[in-house]
Amino acid sequence: xxxxxxxxxxxxxxxxxxxxxxxxxxxxxxxxxxxxxxxxxxxxxxxxxxxxxxxxxxxxxxxxxxxxxxxxxxxxxxxxxxxxxxxxxxxxxxxxxxxxxxxxxxxxxxxxxxxxxxxxxxxxxxxxxxxxxxxxxxxxxxxxxxxxxxxxxxxxxxxxxxxxxxxxxxxxxxxxxxxxxxxxxxxxxxxxxxxxxxxxxxxxxxxxxxxxxxxxxxxxxxxxxxxxxxxxxxxxxxxxxxxxxxxxxxxxxxxxxxxxxxxxxxxxxxxxxxxxxxxxxxxxxxxxxxxxxxxxxxxxxxxxxxxxxxxxxxxxxxxxxxxxxxxxxxxxxxxxxxxxxxxxxxxxxxxxxxxxxxxxxxxxxxxxxxxxxxxxxxxxxxxxxxxxxxxxxxxxxxxxxxxxxxxxxxxxxxxxxxxxxxxxxxxxxxxxxxxxxxxxxxxxxxxxxxxxxxxxxxxxxxxxxxxxxxxxxxxxxxxxxxxxxxxxxxxxxxxxxxxxxxxxxxxxxxxxxxxxx
Amino acid sequence: xxxxxxxxxxxxxxxxxxxxxxxxxxxxxxxxxxxxxxxxxxxxxxxxxxxxxxxxxxxxxxxxxxxxxxxxxxxxxxxxxxxxxxxxxxxxxxxxxxxxxxxxxxxxxxxxxxxxxxxxxxxxxxxxxxxxxxxxxxxxxxxxxxxxxxxxxxxxxxxxxxxxxxxxxxxxxxxxxxxxxxxxxxxxxxxxxxxxxxxxxxxxxxxxxxxxxxxxxxxxxxxxxxxxxxxxxxxxxxxxxxxxxxxxxxxxxxxxxxxxxxxxxxxxxxxxxxxxxxxxxxxxxxxxxxxxxxxxxxxxxxxxxxxxxxxxxxxxxxxxxxxxxxxxxxxxxxxxxxxxxxxxxxxxxxxxxxxxxxxxxxxxxxxxxxxxxxx
Numbered sequence: 001x002x003x004x005x006x007x008x009x010x011x012x013x014x015x016x017x018x019x020x021x022x023x024x025x026x027x028x029x030x031x032x033x034x035x036x037x038x039x040x041x042x043x044x045x046x047x048x049x050x051x052x053x054x055x056x057x058x059x060x061x062x063x064x065x066x067x068x069x070x071x072x073x074x075x076x077x078x079x080x081x082x083x084x085x086x087x088x089x090x091x092x093x094x095x096x097x098x099x100x101x102x103x104x105x106x107x108x109x110x111x112x113x114x115x116x117x118x119x120x121x122x123x124x125x126x127x128x129x130x131x132x133x134x135x136x137x138x139x140x141x142x143x144x145x146x147x148x149x150x151x152x153x154x155x156x157x158x159x160x161x162x163x164x165x166x167x168x169x170x171x172x173x174x175x176x177x178x179x180x181x182x183x184x185x186x187x188x189x190x191x192x193x194x195x196x197x198x199x200x201x202x203x204x205x206x207x208x209x210x211x212x213x214x215x216x217x218x219x220x221x222x223x224x225x226x227x228x229x230x231x232x233x234x235x236x237x238x239x240x241x242x243x244x245x246x247x248x249x250x251x252x253x254x255x256x257x258x259x260x261x262x263x264x265x266x267x268x269x270x271x272x273x274x275x276x277x278x279x280x281x282x283x284x285x286x287x288x289x290x291x292x293x294x295x296x297x298x299x300x301x302x303x304x305x306x307x308x309x310x311x312x313x314x315x316x317x318x319x320x321x322x323x324x325x326x327x328x329x330x331x332x333x334x335x336x337x338x339x340x341x342x343x344x345x346x347x348x349x350x351x352x353x354x355x356x357x358x359x360x361x362x363x364x365x366x367x368x369x370x371x372x373x374x375x376x377x378x379x380x381x382x383x384x385x386x387x388x389x390x391x392x393x394x395x396x397x398x399x400x401x402x403x404x405x406x407x408x409x410x411x412x413x414x415x416x417x418x419x420x421x422x423x424x425x426x427x428x429x430x431x432x433x434x435x436x437x438x439x440x441x442x443x444x445x446x447x448x449x450x451x452x453x454x455x456x457x458x459x460x461x462x463x464x465x466x467x468x469x470x471x472x473x474x475x476x477x478x479x480x481x482x483x484x485x486x487x488x489x490x491x492x493x494x495x496x497x498x499x500x501x502x503x504x505x506x507x508x509x510x511x512x513x514x515x516x517x
Numbered sequence: 518x519x520x521x522x523x524x525x526x527x528x529x530x531x532x533x534x535x536x537x538x539x540x541x542x543x544x545x546x547x548x549x550x551x552x553x554x555x556x557x558x559x560x561x562x563x564x565x566x567x568x569x570x571x572x573x574x575x576x577x578x579x580x581x582x583x584x585x586x587x588x589x590x591x592x593x594x595x596x597x598x599x600x601x602x603x604x605x606x607x608x609x610x611x612x613x614x615x616x617x618x619x620x621x622x623x624x625x626x627x628x629x630x631x632x633x634x635x636x637x638x639x640x641x642x643x644x645x646x647x648x649x650x651x652x653x654x655x656x657x658x659x660x661x662x663x664x665x666x667x668x669x670x671x672x673x674x675x676x677x678x679x680x681x682x683x684x685x686x687x688x689x690x691x692x693x694x695x696x697x698x699x700x701x702x703x704x705x706x707x708x709x710x711x712x713x714x715x716x717x718x719x720x721x722x723x724x725x726x727x728x729x730x731x732x733x734x735x736x737x738x739x740x741x742x743x744x745x746x747x748x749x750x751x752x753x754x755x756x757x758x759x760x761x762x763x764x765x766x767x768x769x770x771x772x773x774x775x776x777x778x779x780x781x782x783x784x785x786x787x788x789x790x791x792x793x794x795x796x797x798x799x800x801x802x803x804x805x806x807x808x809x810x811x812x813x814x815x816x817x818x819x820x821x822x823x824x825x826x827x828x829x830x831x832x833x834x835x836x837x838x839x840x841x842x843x844x845x846x847x848x849x850x851x852x853x854x855x856x857x858x859x860x861x862x863x864x865x866x867x868x869x870x871x872x873x874x875x876x877x878x879x880x881x882x883x884x885x886x887x888x889x890x891x892x
Contacts, residue, residue, distance in 0.1 A: 317764060338767030347765070355765040358758050369755070369766045378748045 012040040014076075015203050016061070016092070016172050021070035023056055030056040031067070032227040038172060038205060041198045045206045045218035049247055049445045050415060053227040054207050058174050062094045063087040074172075093165025094174040099157055103150030107160050108132055110149050111167050135166050140196045154302070155186035162193065166202075173197065174205045179213055183302050184473065184506035191217045209247075211240045212474075223247055248446045256453045256478045259461070263481065264293035267465035268314075268434050273323035275309040283309045285489045286323065291434070296456065296466040298480030298497075302509055303471045306489035308350060311438045311469055315347045316340045317355070328433050341370055344433030346426035346459075348440045350469070352415075356422040359411030363403050364392035366410045367425045399424035400451065416448030423452055427459060435459050438469040453479060473505060487511050538825070542818050544871045545864035546832070553857040557849060567847045571854075574842025575835035581842075583724040587796060588834030589827075591616075591788040593733040595812030596830045597740050598784035600821040602673075604744055605777030606757035611662060611677025612785040613809025614684030615655040619786025621688050623651030624793045624800040625696065627711025643714040648790050655786015656779040658684065663778025667771035673778070681809075692802045707801035717795035729795035734827065736787070741823040753777050785809065814862045833858065 016038040023031040031053050038044050048054045059065045061072060063081040071078050074090045081087050084094075101110050108128045117124045129145035136143050141159050149157060158178060165173050175194075179187040194204055194217060208214060214221050215235045223230040223246040230246045244252040268291040275284035283306040291297040301307055312318035314325055316337035324333045327343050341347070349355035357366050368377045368388050376387040392406035401420045403413055410418055419440070427435070437456060441449040456479060460466050470476050476483055477497060484494040485508040493508045554564035575585045595612045602609035609615075626647040631637050638646075662680055665671040692706040699709070717727045744750035755763040756773045764770050788808060793800050815833055819825030836858060840851040864871050871877070 315765075336767065336769070337765060341767055349765060354759070354761045356762065358755055358762050360758055361755075365751075369762065372751050372766075373748050381748050383746055383748060383751055 012042065014038065015040045015074065016205075017073040018057065018061060019071050019073065021057060021060060021067045021072075023060060023065065023067050025056075029227050031060065033070070034224070034227070034229055036222060036229065038203050039219075040203055041201050042219040043194055043198055043204045043206055043217055045208060045214040045221045046224065047208060047211070047214055047221055047243060047247060048224035049209060050443050051226075051445070052224040052247070054224055055176070056227075057224070058094070058176065058205065058207060061087065062092060062174065088168050088170070091169060091171040092174065093168060093170030093172070095158065095161040095165065095176065095178060097177040097180060099161055101149050101157060101160060103148075105149055106145065107143055107147050107149060107152075107163075108145040110160060111145070111164050115168060131167060132163055135163055139166065139193065139200060141193060153186075154181045154304075155183075155189060158182070158190065159193070162197075171201065172203050172205070174207070176207045177209070178206070179208065179210065180471070181303055183509045184502060185510050186302075187213065210474075211243050214243065215240065225249055244446065252446055252450070256457060258457055258479070261294050261461055261481075263295040264463060266290045267293045267328055268467060269324075269326040270314070271324045271326070273310070273313060273320050273325065275306070275313040275318060275320045277309050282321075283489045284313065284320075287486075287489075287491050288323075289484055289491060289494060291465040291467050293433070293465050294460055294463045295481040296460050296468055296479050298476035298483045299467065299469045299486055299491075300473055300476045300483055300505055300509060301471070301486035305486045307438070307469045307471075307486055309489075310486070311350065311436055311467075314467070315345060315349075315436055338370075341429075342431075344431050346429055346432045346435045348419075348422055348426055348435070348437040350438035350442075352419055352422055357410045357418060360409055362392075362407045363396070363401070363410055363413070363421055364388045364406040366421050367392045367395050367406075369425065371429070395421075395424040395428055398428070399455075414445075416444045419444055419448060419452065423455055427455060432459070432464055435464055435466045436469075437466065439471065440468070441470075441472070441475060473502060473509075477502065477505075485509055538820050538822065540877065541868045541871055542820065542825070542829070542865055544875055544877075545818070545861050545868070548864050548871060548874065549857050549860035552860050553853065556856070557847075557853065560849075562847050562849050567843050567849050567853075570843035570846035571836065571839035573846075574839030576839075577842075580724065581838065583721070583726040585831070585834050585838045586726040586730045588838050589830045590727075590730045590733050590795065591792050591808050592811065592815055592830035592834050593737060593827055594784050594788035594791060595808050596815035596819060596826040597737060597823060598781045598788065599812045599816035600819060600823065600826050601740060601744070601753075601784060602777060602781040603816055603821040604757050605753045605773065605781075606760065607663075607666070607774065607777055607781070608674050609659065609662075609677055609778065609781045609785070610674055610813065611659060611680050611684075611782075611809070612788070612812045613807075614677070614681035615659050615782040615785035616789035616809050617684045617688045618658045618789070619651035619655035620789030620793050620800045621691060621696070621708075622654035622786070623647040623715075623790040624708045624711055626650045627715035627793060628709045628799070631712050631714070637712065638714050640714045640716075643712065644717065644794060647711065647715040647794055648787070651790030651793070652783045652786045655789065656783035659782020659785065660775050660779035663775035666778070667774045688800075689802055692800065696800075698799070705801065708799045710799050711793065715794055716798055717791070725796065727795040729791040733791070736784070737823040737827050740784075744823075749776075785812070788812075811858075814858060817862060817865050 014037050018034060018036040021031050021034045034053065034057055036057065046054045046057070056065065060067050061081070063083045063086050066082070072081055073079070079086070079090050081090065102113070108125050111132055112128045117127050132143065132145040135141065141163060143156060143159050143163055149160060152160070162173065178190060182190060194206070198204060206218060218235055220232055220234055221238070221243065222232040223243060225247060270290070271288050273284060273287045274282055277283045287310060289297065299307055309318060313320040316335055319334050324331060326332065327340070327345065330343050332340050332343055353359060358369065365388065368391060371377055372383065377384055389406055395401070396403060396406060399420050401424060402417050410421060413421070435456065440452050440456065444452070456466055456468065468476065468479055480497050482494060482496050483500065483505065484491045485505060487509060488511065554568070557564040557567050573581070575581055595616060598612050598615070599609050630643065630646070658680065662673050662676045665676050666673045689706060692708060696708050698707050717729045719725060719727045744754060752763070752768050752773050755766065755768060756770055760770050811833055815826055815829040819829035836854045840854040843849055844851050
């Protein structure tokens with residue numbers, strides 16, 4: 001990533017200031033006397049782990065919540081923001097992590113939505129389109145007002161969201177985790193756009209948890225932890241390790257310790273697999289690869305390129321319509337999850353709340369979710385509660401799950417501890433030969449990420465085959481022995497991690513072919 | 518020490534969850550009673566006298582108590598049927614039809630089997646046969662809907678309603694045709710009386726309450742045990758709470774959906790059977806109008822917990838039973854009771870109203886009654 005030239009020392013005026021903001025949610029002090037300010041034309045990064053209070057602060061500024069204490073000052077005036085309408089009127093725009101776009105509408109229709117211009121009772125698309133072209137040219141955004149949003153790639157959809165804020169005359173733009181859905185190249189494009197915007201006087205709040213991006217693009221960085229501001233620093237005077245330290249509150253090992261390890265024979269063999277999604281569209285085309293015992297194969301790719309369907313087909317949640325899956329030589333194509341589990345699969349699913357846990361079950365019940373029917377948990381169809389509790393106590397201490405007791409509902413735990421419940425259940429099974437981990441650390445705190453990474457490597461060192469699917473390229477690169485890149489349902493390249501680079505992977509993720517790249 | 522402390526807090530947790538679960542239904546009943554009182558007053562009646570009549574009529578004498586239990590018996594079975602389906606994430610509106618199928622089947626066994634065999638059967642064989650046949654037919658009837666849901670995604674709400682039409686009209690056809698009581702004086706669509714050997718004996722001489730009532734309480738306990746202590750119950754609840762996680766956990770979701778509907782239908786069939794074998798000794802068209810629908814209200818009020826269902830069934834039974842006495846004392850129409858019941862259900866279903874009136878904060882997860890189309 002290109003390093004941004006250090007901005008001049010001339011201090012521009014403050015356009016937005018949050019003063020001693022305090023917000024209490026039941027059981028948690030989400031913002032504790034937070035001070036934050038944004039200068040005209042700067043990119044101010046707000047860095048912190050999930051639950052640090054970044055989103056709460058932004059929701060308060062954007063009018064989705066109200067602060068218990070404190071004030072918000074825009075352009076020197078205290079403003080009362082009761083709803084997003086107030087914040088839009090004050091010149092604040094927000095691009096949410098999950099886009100608020102209607103796929104079947106055109107760009108122009110989406111942009112004017114909620115602020116329609118009409119001419120004799122019908123929508124005046126021409127005027128809106130002209131406005132969009134103007135904004136688009138002015139800020140180098142390059143969007144076609146007449147394109148259907150659903151046809152646009154994610155990077156362009158994001159630009160439509162940015163145009164939406166500018167169309168409403170926003171001078172302050174909040175970007176919430178904007179790079180989560182982008183390839184490294186698309187992220188670079190976004191950073192260029194962000195600099196163009198600030199060059200024209202727009203001020204940007206950039207919310208993220210990715211350290212590299214912050215250092216590359218921000219003018220100032222404010223780090224939050226547990227509802228408080230830890231510090232505000234400039235990129236030139238800090239580094240990744242220090243930022244991570246501030247975020248977590250202790251020394252963090254940023255790289256995963258991984259010894260060279262000889263891989264054994266093929267454990268997972270996927271041969272010409274094709275899978276259709278819910279709508280009947282083929283999202284995985286003729287995919288073949290193998291994972292050997294004692295190695296981690298990482299599947300890199302931007303979200304939505306068939307990874308979900310691939311992992312569902314491998315774990316029995318979805319029936320493939322072509323090809324074969326073998327685990328340790330056993331043909332398990334189209335077999336139900338229980339048979340695949342019995343054959344040695346441990347599955348850490350992509351969506352832990354949807355697939356991995358029953359939120360209103362206790363931790364103990366969740367830890368036996370896949371094995372409830374077997375001794376010692378069951379005896380002739382009757383659940384053995386004692387065995388369930390004993391198992392839970394054992395796993396809670398072995399996997400360091402922070403829960404008040406085994407009888408607490410899984411829904412009451414933090415995301416990291418929920419994931420640990422799943423990891424404990426899956427990896428503790430006695431016959432595991434293959435681990436399929438899909439986005440195993442999404443949305444987790446650094447401590448949990450470290451822990452889950454080390455558990456995955458432990459499995460690998462024990463000779464287990466690991467298939468890791470992740471949209472976080474850093475995670476893929478840190479854990480994998482080999483990397484396969486998925487693009488539009490196909491594996492476009494498989495390489496050894498040592499013999500490739502971020503940039504090369506990024507190109508493949510964007511669709512460049514292995515031969516031509 | 519430590520474990521004592523833990524068990525102590527566990528007991529407290531259980532008590533806490535019991536009071537959390539029963540608070541809203543209790544306040545809903547209270548509010549409905551108050552609203553009912555206001556309505557009685559508005560139409561010129563005396564609410565105190567009316568409610569006194571209601572209580573006298575339902576609990577005021579041995580006979581009143583017996584009749585309340587008689588009413589409660591089919592309510593408990595049908596309420597359990599709907600509650601069990603709720604636990605499995607299914608909304609069984611078809612208890613009414615399953616009940617009719619069960620009643621027809623068991624009355625057929627009750628009157629026709631001895632004729633067909635040509636000799637009388639002892640009660641220990643004939644009565645269980647009549648009950649089992651009725652229960653099985655109810656289960657088979659409902660499992661059709663379960664299979665439609667599992668294999669085609671057809672929504673159980675629509676399909677149980679449709680199956681109700683089929684069941685009730687088929688019943689009418691049978692009771693007016695081949696199964697009609699042929700005695701020369703009969704003009705009603707009803708079956709002949711079932712044999713003595715197919716009848717559940719009363720518990721006390723001179724009172725109508727029969728052993729079916731005790732059976733209902735036993736079955737309620739059995740359903741609680743099934744749901745909470747067995748692997749089958751674990752599977753049913755998991756499918757009900759999170760079918761995606763159930764599939765991930767290796768549970769055969771389709772099979773569990775069909776099985777849940779079958780069990781639900783068996784309980785509803787039992788409600789019909791118990792009325793035939795324990796009370797009416799025949800099936801008569803229209804005997805059950807509304808049991809299957811009241812069952813939905815009972816399951817909701819009881820929060821789908823078997824104990825809650827038993828209590829709610831008692832409340833509904835008492836109101837139905839006491840209504841006559843109330844009408845006699847105050848000339849308030851019996852329909853008033855239906856109105857109060859409707860209010861109770863309204864306040865339970867739209868619990869935000871109750872929470873608002875009594876300033877109770879929402880707690881925990883919402884109960885999933887049913888999922889969207891094909892979900």
